[in-house]
Amino acid sequence: MPASSAALPTKERILGAAEELFAQHGFEGASLRQLTAAAGVNLAAVNYHFGSKDRLIEEVFRRRLDQLNGRRMAALQKIAGDPATTIEDVLEAFIAPALELSHDASGSLFMRVLARAFAEHDDTLRKFLSENYGHVMRQFTAEFARLLPNLSKEELYWRVDLVTGALTHAMSGFGMIQRKSDVPEHQHREQTAEHLIGFAAAGLKSP
Amino acid sequence: MPASSAALPTKERILGAAEELFAQHGFEGASLRQLTAAAGVNLAAVNYHFGSKDRLIEEVFRRRLDQLNGRRMAALQKIAGDPATTIEDVLEAFIAPALELSHDASGSLFMRVLARAFAEHDDTLRKFLSENYGHVMRQFTAEFARLLPNLSKEELYWRVDLVTGALTHAMSGFGMIQRKSDVPEHQHREQTAEHLIGFAAAGLKSP
DNA sequence: CGAGGAATCAAACGATCGTTTGAGCATACG
DNA sequence: CGTATGCTCAAACGATCGTTTGATTCCTCG
Structure with missing residues (x-):
């Protein structure tokens, strides 16, 4: 269970934040640090759940x-x-x-x-x-x-x-x-x- | 007169390489190091002739x-x-x-x-x-x-x-x-x- | 020839990038 | 209870980013 406000699992909170930041700043322009901060999760969570930034993009x-x-x-x-x-x-x-x-x-x-x-x-x-x-x-x-x-x-x-x-x-x-x-x-x-x-x-x- | 192969002035060689690399990798994705290497000019030439990367983009x-x-x-x-x-x-x-x-x-x-x-x-x-x-x-x-x-x-x-x-x-x-x-x-x-x-x-x- | 401004150069600056690490925490199962 | 297992965390890794610096070279003009 996430500790933060939204009751969504970490994976989906990352996907949601990724969609928003990729739309705003592009795939290269949006950094994992912006992204994880916006999602309210730890920086390492992206690589843990998706393996890499590229695989996160594909999942989006x-x-x-x-x-x-x-x-x-x-x-x-x-x-x-x-x-x-x-x-x-x-x-x-x-x-x-x-x-x-x-x-x-x-x-x-x-x-x-x-x-x-x-x-x-x-x-x-x-x-x-x-x-x-x-x-x-x-x-x-x-x-x-x-x-x-x-x-x-x-x-x-x-x-x-x-x-x-x-x-x-x-x-x-x-x-x-x-x-x-x-x-x-x-x-x-x-x-x-x-x-x-x-x-x-x-x-x-x-x- | 430039020392390299092309007989174009430095400024235009930068503009040409910028056009190509921006088209391929985007504005954030193309780095000044790639760009100046492709143009055959020194890294500092961009900031010398254009002031910044953003101004180079505008000039393109x-x-x-x-x-x-x-x-x-x-x-x-x-x-x-x-x-x-x-x-x-x-x-x-x-x-x-x-x-x-x-x-x-x-x-x-x-x-x-x-x-x-x-x-x-x-x-x-x-x-x-x-x-x-x-x-x-x-x-x-x-x-x-x-x-x-x-x-x-x-x-x-x-x-x-x-x-x-x-x-x-x-x-x-x-x-x-x-x-x-x-x-x-x-x-x-x-x-x-x-x-x-x-x-x-x-x-x-x-x- | 010699002074002086324009241009180029290697090197370094601090910041930020994606990714990895290893310890710490939680929950579930024997 | 003890121990796996799944997940989170702060911290650090090396690489690369845009930009700046100061010395050096080039070329022009007096």
Whole structure:
């Protein structure tokens, strides 16, 4: 049982603090001393529980992406191959789980961590993400290919790539995604989804 | 005159090496020792010529963005307010200078540095970029507003934001932008511009 | 030629980094 | 009760960080 205020086990308190500090200062910019101080645990606890800082970084991704991509795949399975499925449906299956994740504060921090991971061209990290979660992108791309049969493979990859960039940028909290204080949370999420889906669908379907 | 192989003055050799290493390892991840070693200059040269590492970072941005945004503004001035101007024309004015910059190897590295700057939520850096180059984004947004009179201000900001994200992502070299070896450079650049402009225009004009 | 400012150099500064150590504490089981 | 086992802790490890110093070299100009 932890002695400090929060009643969470040490491992999870580290993961929470890591998510926040990685989002703010990057993976190299956030030190284990800042991190353990913010979590209220001993400096050595990171190496004891995770082995190294790199493995901690991977664990931060694993915890969130398992949940995020699980929901994405579940939503996609429901509509994949269905003749009635539209581009907008597929985009909804991709975007809605991410917006749900952004619902609580710690989840939205993770989207910024993810945006950082894209910006870092670190090969180890990219390989880890590709190996563990690449199949999700491939499944969604395959479904887009089915719904956009007139697009060449190259053209399709281009558009999916651009959609990915737009969504990552938007959801990492740079611009418009901040909720105004007079709009309730669930309504803001629906509006955000509408903007993202409308924009991405138009780009994908571009003549 | 420098003693080493390249016939460039020390200051520019530092800027070149900084661009490359910042793109690869980030601003905190690239050390002055790596940097000066790569540039073939003494460690103290950075602080002598630039004052500090932070000022070096700003100088890396200033050098490229002055050129990039100068060309963007010049291209925009030619078409702004013209009744015959299309969305595609404005996007071309925004995108073409960036693709020209990506033409030489060092220029394309800079687009990755720029993508990193977006991912970092460092307030100092964001303030610097906003103060020095924010007027460019405002001018382009104003022109989009003229050409899309039916969009609410909020809707317009959303779409411009998403276009920015898509372009930054694409031009920082994550995905499709790599040129295949059997395609000549100028042709690749035209094709890339077509993909980007087509996608962005469709997103902006979305019903 | 000789003075003087600009530039470069090796070396060191204190601070901070990720990681390791070994003692100390707690809880569970024979 | 005694002893494992899991965990926490302060302290230290060597390495590396950005920056500063003071001497030395280079080049220009009187």
